[in-house]
Amino acid sequence: MFRRTALAATALLAAGALALSACTASSPGPSESAGEPDPAASVAIRLVLEPGNLDIRETAGAALDQILIDNVYQGLVSRTADQEIVPALASDYEVSPDGLTYSFTVREGVTFHDGQELTPDDVVWSLTQVRDNEAYRDSARLAKVADIAADGQTVTLTLSEPDSTLLWSLTGRAGLILKQDDEIDRQTATNGTGPFVLSDWKQGDSITFERNEQYWGAPAGVAEVVFSYVGENQAALSGALAGDFDVLTGFDANLKEQVEANGDFALVLGDSTDKGTLAFNTTEGPLADVKVRQAIRQAIDKQSIVDALGAGKTQYGPIPSLDPGFEDLADVAPFDPEAARALLAEADAEDLDLTLTIPSAYGTTVSQILVSNLRDVGITLTVNPVEFPAWLNDVYINQDYELSFVLHTEARDFENWANPAYYFTYDNPEVQDLYAQAVASTDEAEAAALLTEAARLVSEDHAADWLYNGASVLAVSTAVTGMPSTNVNERLNLAELAKSEG
Amino acid sequence: MIRYALTRLALLLLGLFVASALIFTTLRVLPGDVAQLIAGVNSSAAQVAAIRERLGLDQPLPVQYGTWILGVLRGDLGTSQLTGTPVIEEIVEKAQVTIPLGLLSLTVALLIAVPFGVIAAVRRHRVDGSIVSFGAQALAAVPVVWAGMMLVVVFAVWLGWLPAQGFPRAGWDDPAAALRALILPALTIGVVEGAVLLRFVRSATLQAMGQDFVRTGAAKGLTKTQSLMRHGLPSVGLSVITVIGLQVAGIIVGAVVIEQLFSLPGIGRMLVADTGNRDLVKVQSELLVLTGFVLIVGFLVDLLHRVIDPRQREGDA
Numbered sequence: 001m002f003r004r005t006a007l008a009a010t011a012l013l014a015a016g017a018l019a020l021s022a023c024t025a026s027s028p029g030p031s032e033s034a035g036e037p038d039p040a041a042s043v044a045i046r047l048v049l050e051p052g053n054l055d056i057r058e059t060a061g062a063a064l065d066q067i068l069i070d071n072v073y074q075g076l077v078s079r080t081a082d083q084e085i086v087p088a089l090a091s092d093y094e095v096s097p098d099g100l101t102y103s104f105t106v107r108e109g110v111t112f113h114d115g116q117e118l119t120p121d122d123v124v125w126s127l128t129q130v131r132d133n134e135a136y137r138d139s140a141r142l143a144k145v146a147d148i149a150a151d152g153q154t155v156t157l158t159l160s161e162p163d164s165t166l167l168w169s170l171t172g173r174a175g176l177i178l179k180q181d182d183e184i185d186r187q188t189a190t191n192g193t194g195p196f197v198l199s200d201w202k203q204g205d206s207i208t209f210e211r212n213e214q215y216w217g218a219p220a221g222v223a224e225v226v227f228s229y230v231g232e233n234q235a236a237l238s239g240a241l242a243g244d245f246d247v248l249t250g251f252d253a254n255l256k257e258q259v260e261a262n263g264d265f266a267l268v269l270g271d272s273t274d275k276g277t278l279a280f281n282t283t284e285g286p287l288a289d290v291k292v293r294q295a296i297r298q299a300i301d302k303q304s305i306v307d308a309l310g311a312g313k314t315q316y317g318p319i320p321s322l323d324p325g326f327e328d329l330a331d332v333a334p335f336d337p338e339a340a341r342a343l344l345a346e347a348d349a350e351d352l353d354l355t356l357t358i359p360s361a362y363g364t365t366v367s368q369i370l371v372s373n374l375r376d377v378g379i380t381l382t383v384n385p386v387e388f389p390a391w392l393n394d395v396y397i398n399q400d401y402e403l404s405f406v407l408h409t410e411a412r413d414f415e416n417w418a419n420p421a422y423y424f425t426y427d428n429p430e431v432q433d434l435y436a437q438a439v440a441s442t443d444e445a446e447a448a449a450l451l452t453e454a455a456r457l458v459s460e461d462h463a464a465d466w467l468y469n470g471a472s473v474l475a476v477s478t479a480v481t482g483m484p485s486t487n488v489n490e491r492l493n494l495a496e497l498a499k500s501e502g
Numbered sequence: 503m504i505r506y507a508l509t510r511l512a513l514l515l516l517g518l519f520v521a522s523a524l525i526f527t528t529l530r531v532l533p534g535d536v537a538q539l540i541a542g543v544n545s546s547a548a549q550v551a552a553i554r555e556r557l558g559l560d561q562p563l564p565v566q567y568g569t570w571i572l573g574v575l576r577g578d579l580g581t582s583q584l585t586g587t588p589v590i591e592e593i594v595e596k597a598q599v600t601i602p603l604g605l606l607s608l609t610v611a612l613l614i615a616v617p618f619g620v621i622a623a624v625r626r627h628r629v630d631g632s633i634v635s636f637g638a639q640a641l642a643a644v645p646v647v648w649a650g651m652m653l654v655v656v657f658a659v660w661l662g663w664l665p666a667q668g669f670p671r672a673g674w675d676d677p678a679a680a681l682r683a684l685i686l687p688a689l690t691i692g693v694v695e696g697a698v699l700l701r702f703v704r705s706a707t708l709q710a711m712g713q714d715f716v717r718t719g720a721a722k723g724l725t726k727t728q729s730l731m732r733h734g735l736p737s738v739g740l741s742v743i744t745v746i747g748l749q750v751a752g753i754i755v756g757a758v759v760i761e762q763l764f765s766l767p768g769i770g771r772m773l774v775a776d777t778g779n780r781d782l783v784k785v786q787s788e789l790l791v792l793t794g795f796v797l798i799v800g801f802l803v804d805l806l807h808r809v810i811d812p813r814q815r816e817g818d819a
């Protein structure tokens with residue numbers, strides 16, 4: 001009666017074989033010019049945001065997930081570039097039809113980086129710690145797990161009610177397996193099971209990984225990966241052209257010509273779940289009026305924003321195309337300044353003055369377009385660029401804002417629209433109910449359909465505006481293969497990374 | 503002389519104490535704190551409160567200040583609220599980039615300012631002197647960032663002689679690579695600071711040329727230039743030392759900008775990152791050390807003045 005998910009693993013193997021044959025096929029591409037991979041290679045990758053510390057349990061921020069999950073720390077399950085869930089530290093798993101029992105077969109012969117063996121007890125301990133320790137990130141995602149127990153190599157999670165998001169949560173922070181009672185200082189050291197070992201962190205500069213020679217799976221294709229944290233795209237570009245970097249992430253698609261000029265690099269664009277979210281504080285003032293919110297949405301020319309960024313695509317609802325439940329909602333609020341002006345007149349809200357709070361790290365491209373688009377319909381927008389901690393304090397915590405812009409990178413984060421306490425200030429019981437149903441559903445397709453329905457409501461309420469769905473923008477050396485390009489702000493699985501000599 | 507030194511030292515300590523209070527309070531005005539940053543955008547108020555408590559951020563500000571300053575008095579600059587690393591270790595590590603960078607920048611600045619400043623003064627009525635003066639005006643107006651980018655384009659990207667950014671991970675264990683990494687940044691700061699300094703040298707030289715002792719030298723049969731070199735330059739040197747004392751702060755500010763631009767793991771970049779992370783114990787200790795450094799340089803410049811310039815010692819007992 002158990003739904004076997006070994007099928008998924010088989011499918012993955014097939015997909016992997018396909019990917020392999022695609023590499024060897026004769027289609028010309030940047031990877032084609034790469035020669036024989038060099039197992040002793042060191043790959044230098046430019047990243048933008050350095051984590052404040054390495055504590056994957058307690059410290060928030062995608063900068064940690066990005067490098068540590070999959071590469072250093074692993075869970076029972078993992079996610080692929082196509083956002084599929086696949087076994088990792090579990091060799092296999094089963095979900096009971098009622099969605100209340102999850103059984104994982106823990107892989108044998110896995111060791112932690114310090115040499116200790118992975119045991120089912122470590123799994124039970126790790127998951128229990130996350131569930132019971134409110135200070136741990138994503139602790140709430142295991143709230144429905146009533147019991148975690150090991151029997152031989154099998155770890156069973158028993159739920160109090162079905163949770164269609166559980167497996168996905170287990171591919172993230174909530175599911176990471178650490179050594180029981182490990183005494184490392186997690187703020188500056190790591191001890192995981194992944195294909196890479198943290199070898200050095202030069203704070204304010206770089207993090208270095210070395211290949212884990214004792215890795216349980218196929219060993220990493222490169223001996224060393226150096227992540228250099230470089231905020232300025234111009235410095236990153238100069239560094240790449242001078243040969244300091246093999247890969248640039250978080251790059252600017254408008255610099256395509258410059259970085260490709262000497263033929264050593266190719267610009268690579270990948271899908272992402274980055275949502276350029278223009279949040280509205282709907283609790284009071286003109287933005288409490290749905291007509292005003294709709295007017296703002298229709299006044300903004302999304303295509304011009306995407307064009308200015310040089311990458312990404314438009315998005316008209318809370319769910320991006322990579323996530324389940326996506327639907328193109330362009331019809332809900334198409335660009336139409338004329339309609340926007342009419343709506344504002346209807347709402348008796350002409351000559352509006354509004355303030356946008358935006359973390360200064362995002363630059364001025366987006367806010368300039370907003371100012372000009374809104375001016376066209378009679379709204380004076382004042383831009384208030386702030387440091388990220390100030391945004392956290394004023395907007396996120398105190399909800400003291402009118403309009404806010406932040407790039408929300410997290411995949412499958414619809415829950416925030418079902419949480420009236422979130423800074424989105426969106427409170428629609430119908431949406432909350434649909435979301436609860438989606439979570440409780442034991443059928444993937446049904447859960448996705450419920451999310452689609454809820455997402456349409458959110459967009460029709462004009463609870464926020466989505467300025468663009470960002471792309472992962474990379475510049476990759478022609479000597480490098482296997483560099484992931486999907487959603488790299490969230491996850492950078494480097495197991496397949498390889499580099500050829502010279 | 504000794505009494506003067508002791509008085510100045512007392513003033514220096516008082517200055518540091520006042521600075522510590524100012525640094526502490528102004529940093530507390532910044533919105534947001536490290537606990538919010540650790541907790542991030544999917545956190546509850548309870549989570550933030552728990553982190554605040556763990557880090558001691560729930561204590562009243564005077565208590566936090568007292569803890570910090572008592573630690574400093576014992577020689578303990580505290581630990582990072584994010585990583586638990588002792589602040590002193592971080593400063594020592596980053597200083598290995600910033601101090602050589604500052605010294606190199608200063609050297610570049612002096613190599614430009616002194617010879618060209620003297621030329622600009624002595625030959626001020628000629629074409630070459632005017633060109634130097636005009637060039638200095640123009641250079642001093644150049645934004646440091648732009649100067650750096652141009653140098654990178656020419657020497658790193660086009661010619662490929664020098665690294666465009668970064669510092670070798672081996673640090674000074676690989677001295678050649680480390681030095682190469684600092685050349686463009688030091689040139690960037692040095693050229694711009696040198697242009698500023700050049701104008702001081704020029705006016706100090708002009709002033710010296712009008713002094714009695716220079717004219718006396720000329721009257722004794724030396725050429726104007728010989729007299730200036732022999733009798734005038736020591737007085738120019740005094741002015742330059744004063745200006746260098748002031749320029750130290752300028753070079754530190756330059757380092758903050760340049761370390762970002764060249765991705766150098768120095769004190770300036772650390773300071774910006776720590777402020778962005780609201781790692782305030784670290785920031786306030788870093789700022790205190792920098793303030794102390796500037797004040798000590800000022801103190802030494804004052805003492806040096808006394809030693810070099812006999813006129814200033816006249817009032818001493």
